[in-house]
Amino acid sequence: MTKPFPQTMDFAGFNAPSRIEADIYDLVVEGELPAEIRGHWYRSIPDPQYPPKDGWDTFISGDGMVSLFRFEDGHVDFRQRYVMTERLKRDRAARRGLHGLYRNPYTDEPGFFGESRTASNTTPVFHAGRILAAKEDDRPYELDPNTLATIGPYDFGGALKSLTMTAHCRPDPETGELYFFGYEAGGLASREVAFCIADKTGKLIREEWFEAPFVSLIHDFAVTKEHVIFPLQPVSADLERLKSGGAHWVWDPDQGTQVGIMPRGGSVKDLRWFKGPPSSFFHFLNAYSDGDKVTVDVCASDMIVFPFIQEASGVVANPAEMGGRLARWSFDLSRNEDSWTETVLGPGGDMPRTADKDAMKDYEIAYYQTYDPRNGPPMVSGPVGAGFNTVIRLNVKTGAMKTLSLGPHVTVQEHIHIPSSQPRHEGWLAFVCDLHDENLSEVAVVEAEHLDRGPICRIKIPMRLRCQVHGTWVPAGALPGF
Numbered sequence: 001m002t003k004p005f006p007q008t009m010d011f012a013g014f015n016a017p018s019r020i021e022a023d024i025y026d027l028v029v030e031g032e033l034p035a036e037i038r039g040h041w042y043r044s045i046p047d048p049q050y051p052p053k054d055g056w057d058t059f060i061s062g063d064g065m066v067s068l069f070r071f072e073d074g075h076v077d078f079r080q081r082y083v084m085t086e087r088l089k090r091d092r093a094a095r096r097g098l099h100g101l102y103r104n105p106y107t108d109e110p111g112f113f114g115e116s117r118t119a120s121n122t123t124p125v126f127h128a129g130r131i132l133a134a135k136e137d138d139r140p141y142e143l144d145p146n147t148l149a150t151i152g153p154y155d156f157g158g159a160l161k162s163l164t165m166t167a168h169c170r171p172d173p174e175t176g177e178l179y180f181f182g183y184e185a186g187g188l189a190s191r192e193v194a195f196c197i198a199d200k201t202g203k204l205i206r207e208e209w210f211e212a213p214f215v216s217l218i219h220d221f222a223v224t225k226e227h228v229i230f231p232l233q234p235v236s237a238d239l240e241r242l243k244s245g246g247a248h249w250v251w252d253p254d255q256g257t258q259v260g261i262m263p264r265g266g267s268v269k270d271l272r273w274f275k276g277p278p279s280s281f282f283h284f285l286n287a288y289s290d291g292d293k294v295t296v297d298v299c300a301s302d303m304i305v306f307p308f309i310q311e312a313s314g315v316v317a318n319p320a321e322m323g324g325r326l327a328r329w330s331f332d333l334s335r336n337e338d339s340w341t342e343t344v345l346g347p348g349g350d351m352p353r354t355a356d357k358d359a360m361k362d363y364e365i366a367y368y369q370t371y372d373p374r375n376g377p378p379m380v381s382g383p384v385g386a387g388f389n390t391v392i393r394l395n396v397k398t399g400a401m402k403t404l405s406l407g408p409h410v411t412v413q414e415h416i417h418i419p420s421s422q423p424r425h426e427g428w429l430a431f432v433c434d435l436h437d438e439n440l441s442e443v444a445v446v447e448a449e450h451l452d453r454g455p456i457c458r459i460k461i462p463m464r465l466r467c468q469v470h471g472t473w474v475p476a477g478a479l480p481g482f
Helices: 086-094 239-243 307-313 448-453
Strands: 022-024 029-031 039-046 064-072 075-082 123-127 130-134 141-143 150-153 178-183 192-198 204-211 227-232 257-263 272-276 280-290 293-301 325-332 341-347 350-353 365-370 390-395 401-404 410-412 416-418 428-435 440-447 457-461 470-475
Touching (some): 039 123, 039 130, 123 470, 257 325, 365 448
Antiparallel strands (some): 039 470, 064 075, 123 130, 130 141, 141 150, 257 272, 280 293, 325 341, 410 428, 440 457
């Protein structure tokens, strides 16, 4: 008999596991969904099949579930399936959770050490006609882009040597190349980082390894037309701590923040390291180069935001005092200095995004999300605690800002940007809304340029959707068999 889940923040309320695989044909749409919006929106969700082995764990350790919204001619269909990882197969065979603490195989049931334990729950990466369910602790799993059936682990036809692959790849919209990396590439708590490029056909054409200054949680990175940027935040791992049953990650401010920059056409041997004060960051909005000047825009804070890492580090952080901001880091490679300057662009938040056409180059418009106490009390949704309740559109050049909140008891999950073929049309944003009063979810679609006017339509979902980590929009023309 499966036991109840613990009544902690990670497993209760809107964060309660769903465990539902479903097909819903023709969702109800209130308002008018533009017929031009045609394609698939993939979402990766941590959704544990079984309660944690040790009675507690973090939200982001849950089994990977991928959902698919299919937009076609004003209609929307929904599908949701588990990623059938080796980890989930083992748990299902035993009808209980066999795996211990987040990213610590030494806490698993005996007999499985050395086998893949990834949950593949972070980002659905689309490239060269494939959907890859990725999580940075291992290689990804390939899924069928239409049925979401799990095909199996993916290693670029045996070419990838890194044991890990980031869930935050950077596709170049002009060349079709996919830039990615893997940290702890040589094994648990190792300093090796692999820098990789796949061409537009999906062939791995480059893999170079380097040794980072320390073992850092490198969740995301940035790429410009001329440079590649590797950011190391002071969240570190230690093999002896893992062997003793401890946490994978702890906040280690003595390491400071370090940023490595290399020429995109060069080698990892050309990496130049810059040093700054301790800062925590998970997602980069965009980056671009202008000669020797490299600009990187990032959602940053003065302290690690995840409660489970705070607890493992013995720190207590007041969210109001964490120094969250949308920051611009400016590097001058012509100067013989190892520091950078920071300019605050906007209030703290996360899940930043630009239009794909603006990636890797100078740009104007950014979208991201924040929690604004003026728009309602904190409502739990997702791994950090309080979910976002406000969507922001920011002109990073002028500072002009528009915001959208959908009510005091509504939180919003990460949005996607959907481009338009119409001249001078900024496209649309779509995001799942958590309706806490109703314990249901819906999708809101807004015009990106006029998000402050509210949704042009709402797509009703007859169930609660657990908070995703990241999502990916794929236009119909790029999908096989659409």
